[in-house]
Amino acid sequence: MSSFIVAQAVEDYAAAHTSPAAAHLRQLAAETRKTLDSPQMLTGEIEGRFLEFLVFLAQPQLVLEIGTYSGYSALSMAGALAPGGRLVTCELDPERVAFARRHIAAAGFGDRVEVRQGPALATIAALDEPFDLVFIDADKGGYHDYYEAVLPKLSARGLIVVDNVLWSGRVAQPPADDDTESTRALRAFNDHVAADERVVNVMLSVRDGVTLVRRA
Ligand SMILES: C[S@@+](CC[C@H](N)C(=O)[O-])C[C@H]1O[C@@H](n2cnc3c(N)ncnc32)[C@H](O)[C@@H]1O
Numbered sequence: 001m002s003s004f005i006v007a008q009a010v011e012d013y014a015a016a017h018t019s020p021a022a023a024h025l026r027q028l029a030a031e032t033r034k035t036l037d038s039p040q041m042l043t044g045e046i047e048g049r050f051l052e053f054l055v056f057l058a059q060p061q062l063v064l065e066i067g068t069y070s071g072y073s074a075l076s077m078a079g080a081l082a083p084g085g086r087l088v089t090c091e092l093d094p095e096r097v098a099f100a101r102r103h104i105a106a107a108g109f110g111d112r113v114e115v116r117q118g119p120a121l122a123t124i125a126a127l128d129e130p131f132d133l134v135f136i137d138a139d140k141g142g143y144h145d146y147y148e149a150v151l152p153k154l155s156a157r158g159l160i161v162v163d164n165v166l167w168s169g170r171v172a173q174p175p176a177d178d179d180t181e182s183t184r185a186l187r188a189f190n191d192h193v194a195a196d197e198r199v200v201n202v203m204l205s206v207r208d209g210v211t212l213v214r215r216a
Pocket residue numbers: 041042043044066067068069070071072073074090091092093096118119120121137138139142
């Protein structure tokens with residue numbers, strides 16, 4: 001099954017009609033595919049541009065990203081930060097942390113983007129300022145806990161953006177015995193958000209599914 005929700009030809013057409021990514025993002029993506037494992041985790045050009053638009057509109061002072069990988073989404077969002085805005089991104093894996101830090105510095109964003117190595121929940125607990133925009137894109141089994149940890153720290157007009165909520169469409173199939181832990185976790189997470197009276201949300205079929213959440 002494709003990791004995209006819409007047909008590949010439609011996805012390609014949308015990509016061809018989206019402003020191209022900056023050269024430093026294309027370089028990062030090419031080196032990620034060549035040297036890191038799991039390059040399918042890159043958010044890619046459409047979702048990267050979408051995230052950049054959200055930052056452009058929200059003008060956040062503090063963006064929190066949960067799941068850095070090689071830094072593509074972090075650098076996409078950083079491109080639209082207003083003066084004074086900053087982004088903290090969380091990553092467990094030291095090789096990915098080093099890769100992302102190198103590309104962030106080379107692109108000239110080292111003053112605004114900080115990669116924190118370690119479990120995201122510990123990084124969230126250590127941050128005191130309100131989050132204006134949070135991008136959740138780490139282990140799917142952790143989504144519920146990340147959401148519950150960031151929601152109380154969300155600023156009044158803050159936005160939570162959650163990736164992979166459609167999980168190649170598997171969450172929309174009837175539950176089956178051979179469902180993976182991630183499929184089960186994402187189904188439960190999506191139900192939790194939809195029933196949560198503290199928030200308003202919209203689930204979009206961008207790439208692998210993106211949910212936007214704000215306070216009610
Ligand atoms: C889907 S990738 C992130 C992709 C990235 N946002 C991008 O667009 O390129 C998820 C990342 O989350 C990291 N991760 C998994 N569990 C984590 C945790 N508990 N704390 C921090 N990072 C974690 C993984 O090592 C992996 O690199």
